[in-house]
Amino acid sequence: MRVDRTTRLPHPAEDVVAWHSRPGALVRLTPPGLGRADSSGDLSEGSRVTVRMGPDLLPAALRPVWRLRHSGTRRDPASLSFTDTQLTGPFRLWRHRHDIGPDGDGTAIRDRIDAELPGGTTAGEGTLARTLEGLFGFRERQLRDDLAFHGRHARQPRQIVAIAGASGLIGTQLAALLSTGGHTVLRMVRGRAAGPGEISWDPARGRLDPEDLAGVDAVVNLAGRSIATRLTPRARREILESRTGSSALLAEALASLPADVRPRVLVQASAIGAYGAQRPGELLTESDAFGEGFLAEVVRAWEAAARPAAEAGVRTVLLRTGVVLSDGGGALQPQLPLYRAGLGGRIAPARARLSWITLDDMVRAYAHALVTEDLEGPVNAVGPQPVTQREFARTLGRVLHRPALLPVPAIGPRLLLGAEGARELVLADQAVSDARLRASGFDPAATDLESALRHVLRR
Template identity: 60%
Template structure:
């Protein structure tokens, strides 16, 4: 079958081609729930380049995620046009050939995609749904391209930065590194490996090992490291969650504070858990002293661990992220099977408020904090329109064309997470303000929950 689409991107041809030719482009064009690129630091459109990916969300083990390998077969650039072709050399299809064509016009760049796809015989009966999914993917790529270019244009006059990122292999870190790289910035991934590549930095937060010499030439450090909290909180897990955040942050802060000519900014991950799980009827701003609970205490200490950097005069930002919506992980992904089966519903009290943000918007918020020297202190990274639990379920059901009538029984999250984690991660009521983030010059791309979910779920 052949699938063709044409979109106009309101940016010059040279900018569109440069974006595609940089590291990170394939990552930004691949929805996290659809697959993950195996070498996200690689880039380029040159003939012969091989791109490999694992299909399916990263929460699944690699043995059950099919490997898809493509090779760039053709690449041409002219004064007013450009094209490249990638073709499957290993993967789920009998054949796949994707021609990307770009042409300048008076209103920007016309992007034409032509996909020639041959299904395995056992899948020929679902050709219609496959065609629809490919069209949705191409529409997602169009939105992602124009939204990322819009972000980069806002920072076109900012000098290109070198940015070190811990937690760069996580859901947010992978996308943040890719976004920065497509904007022409240099990313150095901070990894827990003894042997590293030239563009990587080794560290061991538990052993307190981070060589200041490895941070020479780095402008900004973004610290995203930390064990996932979306699990059962046994005593051992609680210790890991805490130590993975406190020790790593304190190590980075001490290291930066001791450098005479080191990075000038530390952008630190944080969370709206700072405010406590249930604050009904309150509008929560950065001026709030914080709430009570396991997460509130953790986040308070997490932010405090960065104080050595601030006291040394280093610009220090704590981004208190809300529920990051993605089909590849986070709080939305576990709900999708229930909703798709027609069994979805609200998770907590109907009027309890949910402060959400899309994965792409939270990634752009981190990039904004890294590149904008005026951003400082705690910042809530949430969308502009929090919604009630009832409205969240209703909107998700409408986007998926499924009912959302039956509340999820309280014992469900407790069975999955345990009572303590379910109490602080699921039974939440937090109406968090994004006013300070917006006042800093940040522009949210997905301003309503429906728009957000349609982008994230490619609907």
């Protein structure tokens, strides 16, 4: 089968070619639920790319590897052409030709795919065509939104950014977004010696050489044990210590450096759990007091651990993250199999409010915080329209063309997460305001839940 697609973008060809030629481009163009792609950005003749198929939540044994080779590469500042040919992977034949060049005042991207399914069968070609159409739509929106974001900040200096937690769902996409914008990313790695473009550290043992951060412009800290678990005494301790330990270690290292080589900004992950899980009838802003419960206690200590950096004059931004929507992880991904099987429904009381943000707007919020000089302190990183659990379920069902009629019994989350975990993670009722983030100049790409889910799920 052959698929031809032309995408037109209102951006100069030089910008589009540069974006595609930088590390991280393929990561940004690959939906996290579809797979994790090589981030090298090498398009030279004979170079190879690897994609580990499926979301990161699956065991490696269930995630086949797709290997492709680049050939026919031709590039100048305003045009780029190359072909990906499958070496090993899910197809009998796969050849994808890319041609990027000027189109009036903008750019045209022309894709031609020749593919054959295993065994030479044509039975699955309709499904493959629909999958590719969804992927092309995802890529077009991703390119438009990323190029628009980079364009708004084009006059600002490029930065050297160290990222702790760069291998996670958010960190992987943030590193790719920054790299495609021309920034230099240093990944902070644990448990091994640092390689090129890396900084070695061990927050569990309090090991970090401050000199490794000298000359870095900015630091992003995304490190921390997942909270999607039963809140046993051990898990509670690990969740708290993984966050406060990494935050304190980084903040103290930054504070110890001379001012002329010290990073100018620290963007620290935080969470809307700060406000407490049960806040019915309120619209929560950064000026609201901390709430009650385990997660509120964690966030209080987590944010306090970053104080040495702020006191030393490092601009410190605490991004209080809402529920991140992605098909590659987070709260949405585990619900998708039920919905696709026709068994979906709300997982919390119908009127409980959910404050969401797409993965892509989340990573753009981090990048925005890095380059926005007058932004500091706590900032809510959520979308502009919180929804009720009833609205969320109905919208997700509509996007997937599936019913959303079967509420998950209350005992289900309690069996998986325990009573406290269910109350704090699943049954939360929080409407959180994004007014401060938007007032700082942030322009979210996803302004309503339905368009957000259609992008995330390629619908």
